[in-house]
Amino acid sequence: MPDERLFRLYKLHNVDESLYDIKKRAQNLDTGQEELALMKQIEKEGKSALDKYESLHRQITESENKLAETKNKVTKYESQLYDGSISSSREVENMQQEIKMLKELAEKTETRLSGLNEEFGPAKEEAQKVARSLKKLKKVIIGKRDEAKAEAEELKVKYREIASTREERLNNVEPELIRAYDAARKQTGSTGMATVESEEHKCSACGNNVADRMLQQIREGKTxxxxxxxxxxFIVMPGVE
Ligand SMILES: [Zn+2]
Structure with a gap:
C-alpha cells in the first residue's frame, strides 16, 4: 500500500479526533446556565411581587399587634373603672375619655386591617407563583449539574483511555509528516487530517472538491x-478504521 505512511498518520488522527471530540463535549456540558439566567430574570421581575407580599405581611402583623394591645388596654381600663380602684369623678371622666379614644383607635385599626387582608390574598398568590417558578428551575439546575458532573467524570476516564494509545501511534509516523500534521492542527484549531470518500471526491471536513490529480497523489502516499x-x-477505504 503506497499510502501506508498516510494510513499510519490516519490512525493517529483518529485518536486525536476522538480526544478533540471528548474535550469539546466536556466543554459544552449542560450545567443549567440557561435556567440560571431565567432564574435571575424571574428574580428581577418578581422582586416587586415579593416585596409587596412581605410588606403586607409585616403591616398586617403590626396592625394585629396594635389591635390586640388596644383591646387589652380597653379591658384593663374598663375593669379599673368598675372595681372601685378609681374614685374621684374627674379620674372616672378621664378614664372614660381614654377608653373612648382607644375604642376609636381599635375601630380604625380594624378597618385598616380588613383593607390589608383584602390585598394580601392576591399578593400572596403572586409571590407564591414567583417562588414556585424559582423552585422548579432550581431543581432542574441541580439535576443538570449532577448529570454534567457524572458525564464529565465518564469523559475523563474515556479521554485517559484513548490518550494512552496515542504515543505508540505517534511513533509510527515519520517526523516530517508529523510536522505537517501539527501545523494543520494548529491552523484549524481542531483536527489536522480529513478523509476523502472515494466516490465523493470531497474533503470530509470542509466539503471542498478534491481534484483527480490530487487523489492520484494521495494514493501514491504524498502529503x-x-x-x-x-x-x-487521506482516502479512506470502506471498512477501514
Ligand atoms: Zn477541507
Missing part, C-alpha cells in the same frame, strides 16, 4: 493538503 481547510487528505 496533500485540502486547498480550502489545509488539512492533510
Amino acid at each position: 496533500i493538503l485540502c486547498e480550502d481547510c489545509r488539512r492533510i487528505l
